[in-house]
Amino acid sequence: MSLNRTITFAVNGKKKEIAVDVRQSLLEVLREQLGMISVKQGCAVGECGACTVLLDDVPVDACLYLAIWADGRSIRTVEGESRNEMLSKVQQAFVDEGAVQCGICTPGFVMAATAFVEKHKHHKVSRHDIRRGLAGNLCRCTGYDTIVTAVQKCLEDDS
Amino acid sequence: MFNFKSYSRADSIQEAIHLLKENPEAHLIAGGTDVLVKLHKGKGDFDHLIDIHGIAELDFISQKNDGDLVIGPLSCFTHVAESALIRKHIPVLAEAILTIGGPQVRNMATIGGNLCNGVPSADSATPLIALNAVVTIAGQDGSRQLPLEDFFLGPSRVALEHHEIMTAITVSRDNYAGYSGHFFKYAMRDAMDIATIGCSAVCRVEDEVLTDLRLAYGVAAPVPIRCKDTEDKIRGRKVSTQLLNDIAEAVVDDVSPRTSWRAAKEFRLQIIATLAHRVVKQAILNAGGTIQ
Numbered sequence: 516m517s518l519n520r521t522i523t524f525a526v527n528g529k530k531k532e533i534a535v536d537v538r539q540s541l542l543e544v545l546r547e548q549l550g551m552i553s554v555k556q557g558c559a560v561g562e563c564g565a566c567t568v569l570l571d572d573v574p575v576d577a578c579l580y581l582a583i584w585a586d587g588r589s590i591r592t593v594e595g596e597s598r599n600e601m602l603s604k605v606q607q608a609f610v611d612e613g614a615v616q617c618g619i620c621t622p623g624f625v626m627a628a629t630a631f632v633e634k635h636k637h638h639k640v641s642r643h644d645i646r647r648g649l650a651g652n653l654c655r656c657t658g659y660d661t662i663v664t665a666v667q668k669c670l671e672d673d674s
Numbered sequence: 675m676f677n678f679k680s681y682s683r684a685d686s687i688q689e690a691i692h693l694l695k696e697n698p699e700a701h702l703i704a705g706g707t708d709v710l711v712k713l714h715k716g717k718g719d720f721d722h723l724i725d726i727h728g729i730a731e732l733d734f735i736s737q738k739n740d741g742d743l744v745i746g747p748l749s750c751f752t753h754v755a756e757s758a759l760i761r762k763h764i765p766v767l768a769e770a771i772l773t774i775g776g777p778q779v780r781n782m783a784t785i786g787g788n789l790c791n792g793v794p795s796a797d798s799a800t801p802l803i804a805l806n807a808v809v810t811i812a813g814q815d816g817s818r819q820l821p822l823e824d825f826f827l828g829p830s831r832v833a834l835e836h837h838e839i840m841t842a843i844t845v846s847r848d849n850y851a852g853y854s855g856h857f858f859k860y861a862m863r864d865a866m867d868i869a870t871i872g873c874s875a876v877c878r879v880e881d882e883v884l885t886d887l888r889l890a891y892g893v894a895a896p897v898p899i900r901c902k903d904t905e906d907k908i909r910g911r912k913v914s915t916q917l918l919n920d921i922a923e924a925v926v927d928d929v930s931p932r933t934s935w936r937a938a939k940e941f942r943l944q945i946i947a948t949l950a951h952r953v954v955k956q957a958i959l960n961a962g963g964t965i966q
Contacts, residue, residue: 538677538678561711561775561782564778574777574778579779581676581725584728649777650776651775651777652776
C-alpha cells in the first residue's frame with residue numbers, strides 16, 4: 516500500500532492541502548515543505564520542546580507527531596503570531612524581559628508560553644505553576660528566570 | 675522520516691482487530707510518544723504500524739449509572755488529569771499523571787499506551803493498580819476483562835494477544851468510594867524524568883482504624899506491583915506512627931528492585947521504605963485519619 520497521503524490543514528490561519536509521506540513528522544512537513552523554520556528539531560524525542568507548535572491551540576512536540584495526524588486540524592507556529600508587524604503579547608514580553616539568549620529554544624518556548632497564557636487567562640498562577648507549565652521546554656542557556664517573568668507579565672496584564 | 679515499511683489506519687476497534695489479524699508482525703501506534711521515539715532511535719521492530727490514533731470510540735472518560743468510572747485507553751494524559759470525574763473521585767490518578775513528561779507529552783501520550791507499553795516505570799500504572807482497576811480487552815473472539823495487576827507479565831510484556839486491543843480501563847465504585855489516596859514519584863528531576871521509584875497508596879480510615887490499604891510501586895520489581903503481604907499484615911490496625919514504621923519495614927519483603935544505571939538496588943530499597951512511610955501517611959491524612 517502506498518505511503519503517500521494528501522492532508523488538508525490550516526497553518527497559521529491559511530488552509531493548506533499538501534502531499535505527505537505517512538512516515539514524515541509534522542516537524543519535517545512544516546520545515547521542509549512549508550518553510551516554517553521557526554520549528555526547530557532539538558532532541559527529536561520529545562524532551563526539549565524546541566519543536567513545540569500549537570495543534571488546535573494545544574502545545575505538542577511536532578517531532579513526535581505524524582504529519583498525517585494533523586489532517587483537518589489547525590496548526591500555529593511562531594511565524595503566525597505577529598499581527599500587522601506587531602509582535603504578539605507573549606513575543607513582546609520575551610523581548611521586554613530579555614528572555615531570549617542564544618534563541619534556539621525561543622520559538623518553542625513562545626508557543627508553549629502562548630498556550631499557557633491563553634489557558635490561564637484571568638486565573639491566578641504562581642511562578643511555580645508557570646515553571647510546571649513550561650516544563651516541556653529546555654533552555655540550554657538556562658535563561659529560565661526571565662522567561663518565567665515574561666509569562667507572569669502577560670498574565671498580570673490580563674487580570 | 676521515521677523508518678517503517680507499512681502503515682494502515684484503523685477507525686474502529688473492529689477494524690484494528692481485523693488489521694492485527696491480517697498483519698502478524700504489525701504493532702499498534704496510539705499517541706506515538708513511545709513508538710516514534712523507538713523508531714527514531716532504531717530500537718525494536720516497528721516496521722509495520724497499525725494506527726489507532728484516530729479511533730474516537732476509545733477516547734472518552736465516563737461514569738456509569740452504578741458509579742463505576744470508565745476511561746477510554748486513547749484518552750490523552752491531559753484529558754484524564756483535567757477530567758472533573760477523575761479529579762473528584764480518583765484524584766490520585768491525576769496526581770500521578772501530572773508527573774509524567776511535560777505538558778506537550780501529556781497532550782499527546784495516551785493512558786492506554788502507557789499501560790500497554792508495559793514498562794515498570796509507567797506512572798499511570800501504580801495508582802490504577804492501587805484502585806483495583808480492571809482492563810477490558812477485545813479480540814477476534816469477543817472481549818474479556820482482567821485485573822490491571824495481572825495485565826503486566828514482565829518488562830515490556832503485557833497480557834495482550836497479537837490480535838487484541840485494550841478497550842477500557844474501569845475503576846469500580848466500591849474500589850474508590852470512601853477511599854483516599856496519595857502518589858509520589860521519586861526522580862532526579864521534577865519534570866521530564868522517569869521514576870526511580872513511584873508509589874501509590876489508596877486507603878480507608880474509619881474511627882482511626884486503617885480498615886483497608888492498597889499499596890503499589892513502580893520500578894520496585896520487573897512489573898508495577900502491589901504489596902499484598904504488607905496490606906494483609908496491617909489491615910485493621912489503629913492509625914499510628916508505629917503503624918507507618920511497621921509498613922515501611924514490611925514492604926521491603928514485597929518488592930524486588932534491581933540495580934540499573936539510574937539507581938542501585940540498595941538505594942531503591944531505601945526509597946521504597948521511605949515512601950511507604952510518607953505516602954501512606956499522606957493517604958491516611960487525606961482519608962481523615964490523624965497521626966500524632
